[in-house]
Every structure is written in C-alpha cells, then in structure tokens.
Amino acid sequence: MRIGLRRLFSVPGAVLPGADAGEEAVRAPRVRNRVLFGVLSLLTAVLVLVDVQTGGELRLVPLLVVVPALVSVFGTIRQTAVVSLLIMLVVTGSHLSTGGSRGDVLTGIAFTVLACCLGIGASVLRIRHATQIARLRSAAVALQRQILRPLPILTDQVLAHGIYTPIEEDRLVGGDIYEVVQSPYGTRVIIGDVQGKGVAAIGAGFAVLGAFREAAIREPTLTGVVDALEDAVARHNMFSAQTGETERFVTALVLGFDGGDRVEAVNCGHLPPRLLHGGVAAAVPLRHTSVPLGMAELSHEGRVAERLDFPPGATLLLCTDGVTEARDASGAFYPLDARLGRWAERAPYDVLTALDADLDSFSGGVRRDDIAALALRRAVAGDPARGGAAGYGARRSAEAFGGR
Known part of the structure; x- marks a missing residue:
C-alpha cells in the first residue's frame, strides 16, 4: 500500500x-x-x-x-x-x-x-x-473499495478531491466512509467513521451510505437527511442485535452546498472541518455537535444545522480520526492544524498530496486506522467534465508520484 x-x-x-x-x-x-x-x-x-x-x-x-x-x-x-x-x-x-x-x-x-x-x-x-x-x-478491502466511489468527484457546486487508505491488518479493516451526491437542493457531502473494525463495521458503513445516497436526493433539508441516516443505523443495529452482532454507532459530518458563500453543516460527533483560506488554516468552530448516528435515543436534543463561511477560493478539509490520531515512534499524535498551516496556500489536490506524504513520514509507514480525507472547493469554469473526473485524478496522481 x-x-x-x-x-x-x-x-x-x-x-x-x-x-x-x-x-x-x-x-x-x-x-x-x-x-x-x-x-x-x-x-x-x-x-x-x-x-x-x-x-x-x-x-x-x-x-x-x-x-x-x-x-x-x-x-x-x-x-x-x-x-x-x-x-x-x-x-x-x-x-x-x-x-x-x-x-x-x-x-x-x-x-x-x-x-x-x-x-x-x-x-x-x-x-x-x-x-x-x-x-x-x-477481500474485505476490495469490498470496502467497492462501496466507496472513486475520487475526485465533480458536481455543480463543488469539486471534491480525497485520499483514502484502508488499514489491511487481519480483522482490523475499518469503516471510514465518504460520499458526495448532487441533489435538487445542491451538493450533499458526508464523511464518517464507523465504531469498531472488521467486516461488520463495513456493513454498518454500507447501511449509512445507502441511506445517504437516497436521502440526499429526497430530503429538502439537511436535518432531514441526517434523520434518515439515524433511522438507517437504528435499523442496522436492530438486525445486528438479532444476529448476535455488536451494535455500532457512526460519527459523521454532513454538509450541504448550494453555491453560496456559506455551507450548511450537521455534526454528529465527528471532527470539525478545517478551512484553508488566505494563507491561513484553522479548525471551523461548530456550536452544535450532536451525538453520533445510532445514539439519538440517548439525547433529548434534536440535531441542528448551522451555516459556516465558505468564501471563494477557500478549501474545506474533512478527515477522520485516522489522521488526527496517527502517532509517531514516541507515541505523539499527528499535529494536523500545525501542519496544515504550511500548505494553506496550496490547491486542494496539493494539500492532500502533502498530507498523505507527511502522514506516512510522521508515522514511519505504520498505519493503525483507516485514513480518509476530503478537500472541497467550489466548482469553477474549467474544471474537468464529470465523466472525466476520475481520469483527471489518476493522471494527476501518476504525475505527482512519478510511477512510484
């Protein structure tokens, strides 16, 4: 890998x-x-x-x-x-x-x-x-890769680049998920992390992705999309309990883009996004962080959507805890925010290239968890056509790595 x-x-x-x-x-x-x-x-x-x-x-x-x-x-x-x-x-x-x-x-x-x-x-x-x-x-990793779409993904509102590295150590196959869907209400994006490891975690992730792909097009509100995801995880856990499997929860960050200067967000226990703009990289503060998907019955508060700034030329970076919890030889965690500051002026693709290489160097090539990250920016004239987005990513990847 x-x-x-x-x-x-x-x-x-x-x-x-x-x-x-x-x-x-x-x-x-x-x-x-x-x-x-x-x-x-x-x-x-x-x-x-x-x-x-x-x-x-x-x-x-x-x-x-x-x-x-x-x-x-x-x-x-x-x-x-x-x-x-x-x-x-x-x-x-x-x-x-x-x-x-x-x-x-x-x-x-x-x-x-x-x-x-x-x-x-x-x-x-x-x-x-x-x-x-x-x-x-x-076979488990191949199944995991079949569930997730190739990157990059281009919609009317955003161009999503990304990296995804599944861990491949026996039963430790993880459950990181992501998806980008064009809907009548704009572009809906999800990144999430299923609790636990193994094929069962992949099953829970598939339940969330299936529900998201349907609800993103059907539901007019972002909170409606998240409610559908909650129901999907609850049903999956019900079936898991009947078969003796462990019930699971899913941390997720769901975003909605309508082409304006602000983006709507619902955070279900996930890491906040990072905004790279004007040479500065910083975590975006979220005032409302609800419980993970599958745990709504433990909370008396409903999920709330809030709006975040997304100025022209900015990049939103979403990632899972496989990035922030990567460790070096001494056991120190990866300093994501400090490292992002070095690359704040780079294009989304170049940020991810630098992040992937830096993570590998920092951890000595030892990955203990799945790593998923999305870099989102507004779609602009001159972006590759939708049908050629995957080929665009492959060409850029081949150029960057020189056939490594």
Whole structure:
C-alpha cells in the first residue's frame, strides 16, 4: 500500500486478488531472512567445529535439531525443508562418527528426523494460515473499495478531491466512509467513521451510505437527511442485535452546498472541518455537535444545522480520526492544524498530496486506522467534465508520484 496510485485517488472498483496478496504476505520477509539464515549457518558451523575439536566429548551437534523449528517461524516451506535436510545430514553424520550403541545411534537419528519433519509441518501450517488471512483481508478491502466511489468527484457546486487508505491488518479493516451526491437542493457531502473494525463495521458503513445516497436526493433539508441516516443505523443495529452482532454507532459530518458563500453543516460527533483560506488554516468552530448516528435515543436534543463561511477560493478539509490520531515512534499524535498551516496556500489536490506524504513520514509507514480525507472547493469554469473526473485524478496522481 505504499504505492501512490493505490493511496491517492484510489479506485474502489479495483479488486485485489486474494491469491496474490497471500503470496506477497509470505514472500515479503525474505530479504531480512537472509541475515537470519546466515546467523543459523554460522551457528551450525561453530557447533560442528567445536564438536570436532573436542573429539565429540561435548556432543553439541545434536542440539541443532531445534534449528528447523526456528526456521519454520519465519522461513518458507522450501527454506525449512532445505535446512531440515542439511540438519539431518549433519546430525546423522555426527551420530555415526562418534559411535555408540546401535540403539543410541538409531534413536538419535530417528529423533532428528522427527524434529525436522515437525518443523516442515509447522511451516506448512503457518504459511497456509498466512495465505488465508491475506485473502480474507484482501477481500474485505476490495469490498470496502467497492462501496466507496472513486475520487475526485465533480458536481455543480463543488469539486471534491480525497485520499483514502484502508488499514489491511487481519480483522482490523475499518469503516471510514465518504460520499458526495448532487441533489435538487445542491451538493450533499458526508464523511464518517464507523465504531469498531472488521467486516461488520463495513456493513454498518454500507447501511449509512445507502441511506445517504437516497436521502440526499429526497430530503429538502439537511436535518432531514441526517434523520434518515439515524433511522438507517437504528435499523442496522436492530438486525445486528438479532444476529448476535455488536451494535455500532457512526460519527459523521454532513454538509450541504448550494453555491453560496456559506455551507450548511450537521455534526454528529465527528471532527470539525478545517478551512484553508488566505494563507491561513484553522479548525471551523461548530456550536452544535450532536451525538453520533445510532445514539439519538440517548439525547433529548434534536440535531441542528448551522451555516459556516465558505468564501471563494477557500478549501474545506474533512478527515477522520485516522489522521488526527496517527502517532509517531514516541507515541505523539499527528499535529494536523500545525501542519496544515504550511500548505494553506496550496490547491486542494496539493494539500492532500502533502498530507498523505507527511502522514506516512510522521508515522514511519505504520498505519493503525483507516485514513480518509476530503478537500472541497467550489466548482469553477474549467474544471474537468464529470465523466472525466476520475481520469483527471489518476493522471494527476501518476504525475505527482512519478510511477512510484
């Protein structure tokens, strides 16, 4: 996932082959394994040399039967088999050269063969499990990408660029969501984060997205859209409870653009947007922040829409907590507002490019949560046609990353 085209303006429709992912998961550590095999080879040579120098009195060579077990932890099946064969030859030669009763020699050889076979078997089981996990993980991420639309998205009111990086660590597939819909009432935008991880979180996210795509066109008010989302999450949780699944809530920020200098917003427990304008980047204060979707029954206050400034030439940045909660090696959180100030005068696409690269550098490439961010600006004359928006993003991405 370090390749730019899979991060920036990634295309959700691209299916990730499970078999390839499994093989890649197994092959990835091979370079560093060379060092470990070098150490094991040196250890084997030292033990054999000591055994020879002492005339077999110390009997250290039989201890090499543990080497196949060690190799099975990090090596491939072929590597484990080769090491096991070498160990069997070395240990068997040692038993035959040092003499002893026939029973002792045969017992020592049999034990060596058994230990080596167990090491090979352990390697087979480990790699089979790793391949299955990689396939499941790849399928979950492919499903997640099918749910979300490719970026950028152009409507009559806004041009939305974005980055989306799903975490791909076994069950930790997350539930970040986003959508941009052109409606009779303007452009409606949502960015959200489903509580929890795994395929169940993707299911909850799909319920919210499906409801948003319908309600954004049907409902004349933004609060009406959010009420429809609340009902969708409540129904999803009801079905989850019936099947024994965990009920979930969804933090979300829903925006409405009508082409004017102000944008309407309903915040359901989500991070506030950031406004980049005039060389300054700052969080937009929201006076009314309601409970997340799925928790309305716990609050006595209805959700309220408020209007935010959106001057010409400004960029609104929306993101999930995968950005603000990214950590460096010392455990410090990513200083989003401080970093955005450096890029406040850049175009939306360039802000996201810088943000993605800076996040990767800050966290050392270790992502612990999904990362989703949208950069919104007013649509202006000269923007690419709707049908060519995705191609526009792909071309810009390829230019920025130089085929990396």
